[in-house]
């Protein structure tokens with residue numbers, strides 16, 4: 231199937247509505263694949279916007295849930311009764327139009343707008359279940375922060391989703407700590423959409439921008455569109471390694487200068503890694519957008535990766551021990567991404583003089599018991 235932006239443009243009405251059959255307008259039907267901390271926050275935004283843009287979207291937002299028990303009841307039942315996800319996003323009303331659905335086939339029925347928002351280690355398993363069950367006119371967006379590494383092959387998740395499901399996939403990433411976004415505190419995010427080569431028109435008019443921007447953009451969650459799906463996806467993945475390093479700095483009480491230095495060095499490694507292995511990515515995505523520099527800052531100041539890394543140093547425990555204890559079912563992405571990147575670099579090699587010493591130091595501290603103080607040895 232041809233999933234290029236121009237082909238999709240031809241099949242999509244100019245207002246972004248998913249076409250017409252027998253004179254009837256088809257409304258986009260939204261399914262969220264994932265229901266954790268960010269998945270639930272984004273469900274609350276999508277639920278408001280499907281109502282706000284009722285000509286474009288069916289009001290109901292289906293949220294596929296990896297079923298589990300919550301205080302003696304299935305979590306999906308609790309969510310559908312209370313319209314809240316007390317396990318992963320307590321205190322936030324998701325919207326009466328959000329329906330939790332543990333059955334994947336049911337969740338996908340008629341879906342035309344698929345939002346992928348899972349901890350990255352679970353995506354391949356979920357894609358296996360989805361194969362052959364997705365509508366061919368569906369489009370996807372990945373909110374997942376991680377990379378897929380198989381030996382010397384590295385892929386972003388939008389690319390993997392597109393490849394596995396044969397549909398177009400965009401990428402949404404930014405300085406977006408879920409709890410703050412859900413509380414409607416001001417933040418920005420970057421939407422990377424597919425664009426035909428040489429496209430110079432307004433990116434907001436690209437078909438996938440016209441689908442996703444109205445679904446996510448609010449007064450307090452501002453979406454900026456760029457024609458760089460890979461760059462947006464990679465920034466979100468790699469900044470998690472930098473955030474772990476920033477957490478080590480906090481654990482060591484090295485202070486603000488050291489934290490700023492680690493963020494600067496980390497930003498350069500993110501940028502160089504993207505340009506070395508994904509030459510179509512654009513430097514402006516890292517340097518000017520929320521998904522780049524801004525996400526490194528927020529994650530190094532306030533994220534879960536930072537928090538657990540600080541505790542690794544202060545309490546002398548591994549992240550394997552601390553993750554369940556501190557995050558209660560939420561998942562870290564930084565250590566696993568450091569391992570993925572390490573394994574990729576090992577087989578692929580690099581042309582960067584001195585390699586990627588910050589990424590490698592984080593891997594060594596997380597997986598090889600290296601002392602946190604060794605973080606700066608090769609910088």
Ligand SMILES: NC(=O)c1ccc[n+]([C@@H]2O[C@H](COP(=O)([O-])OP(=O)(O)OC[C@H]3O[C@@H](n4cnc5c(N)ncnc54)[C@H](O)[C@@H]3O)[C@@H](O)[C@H]2O)c1
Pocket residue numbers: 264265266267268269270295296297318347348349350352356373374375376406407408409559560561562563
């Ligand atoms: N939380 C944030 O602040 C935030 C913000 C932006 C982006 N992200 C990114 O979004 C993605 C999802 O993060 P999140 O915060 O929604 O998740 P989370 O960290 O809250 O993880 C918990 C989720 O994982 C699910 N899960 C557990 N085992 C599973 C399995 N075997 N198969 C499928 N699902 C399983 C749980 O059901 C739950 O929904 C991550 O890549 C993360 O980096 C998170």
Ligand SMILES: O=P(O)(O)OC[C@H](O)CO
Pocket residue numbers: 375404405406407408473525528529532533534535536562563
């Ligand atoms: O809490 P973290 O470290 O997973 O980071 C959350 C978001 O990615 C911040 O943008």
